[in-house]
Amino acid sequence: MPQIELIDLHFQKLEHAIASYLLPTSDGPILIETGPHSTFPQLKAGVENLGYKLEDIKHVFLTHIHLDHAGAAWALAEAGANIYLHPFGAKNMEDPSRLMESAKRIYQDRMEELWGEMKPIPANQLIQVEDHQVFKIGELAIKSLHTPGHAKHHIAWQIEDIIFTGDVAGVKIDQGPVVPPCPPPDINLEEWKDSIAILRHAKPSALYLTHYNKIGAIDDHLNDLDDVLEAWANWIKEHMARGLTNEEMVPLFMKYTADQLRRAGLDEPTIQLYEAANPSWMSVAGLVRYWTKQEAQ
Known part of the structure; x- marks a missing residue:
């Protein structure tokens, strides 16, 4: 098993x-995920605490x-x-203006606080990765698994x-339950379930989540994710059928998801941590968009 060093980026402290x-x-350290630019000082400190400099990192996956x-x-x-990513994401990293404009419409005056800035990356440093492509770096072989559903460029x-x-x-923090982050615009339930099946088929001994840390009970985790994803999607579908708007659904869905976490035994600070890592109001927008597309087909 490779040596894995987790760096907590202390998002929003x-x-x-x-x-x-x-x-x-x-051949030097590799990095998986960078986090937002707002937490870059914490990333830099974490890298240095492990005995490296940022300049030592030549490969970022x-x-x-997002x-x-x-x-x-x-x-x-x-x-x-070099930055390794899905081909569908490369254009927005080479020119992030549309990505940032879209985010600004959502987050408005909180953009700097939450995310910091984003600058273009030269095309020759963006390595567009095909499905099942393998990169050999030092003694490690890093294999890509295209896994859409949350995002088409995942x-x-x-x-x-x-x-x-x-x-x-999904998102699973400390001893809490797994929940599915469902932001717009790319949520696709069928593709997401197919991607969960890809993870199962790979028969991993552990999953490492960006939100947050290591998962060992793979089958239980993925089964729970399947169930909650379906439950959330059905909740949104039912409330759309009643004629509720996005704005009307948001407080109801936030209460629904918070109550799920309370029933799982989480205290209020941990519930707020879940909300920071996976804002429930974003899932309303993402799932409404998904069902709207389904109805239009």
Whole structure:
């Protein structure tokens, strides 16, 4: 099993919300996920605490280009790293203006606080990765698994019998339950379930979530994710059928998801941590968009 160093990025000054993973190799360390640029000082400190400099990292593997996973990738590229990502995400990393404009419409005056800035990455530093492509770095072989559903540009990264899952295996913090992050615009339930099956088929010994840390009970975790994903989607579908708008659904869905976490025995600070890592109001928008597309077909 490879050596894996978790770096807690202390997003919004919270522990266990967003992780990056550093893996030493004989050719220097690789990094999986960068987190947002707002947490770049914590990433830099974490790398240095492990005995490296940012300039030592020549290979950064992104699961997808959402800002909480990839927002600081440009800063690693400026330090000399190549950025490995899905072909569907490359254009928005080469020119992030549309990505940032879209995020600004959602987050408005909280953009800087939450995400920081995002600068273009030169095309020659963006390594567009095909499904099941393998990269050999030092003694490690890093294999891509295209896993859409949460995002069409999503990749899970397999190294030996462990998989770094980004968001396709959900969010699970400390001893809490797994929940599915469902932001717009790419949520697709059928593709997500197919991607969960891809993870099962790989028979990993462990999953490493960006939100947050290691999962060992793989079957239970993925079965629970399947169940909650379906329950959330059906909740939204039922409330759409009643004629509720997005705005009307948001407080109801936030209460619904918070009550699920309370029933699982979580205290209020941990519920707020879940909300920071996976804002429930975003899942309303993502699932409404999904069902609207389904109805239009």
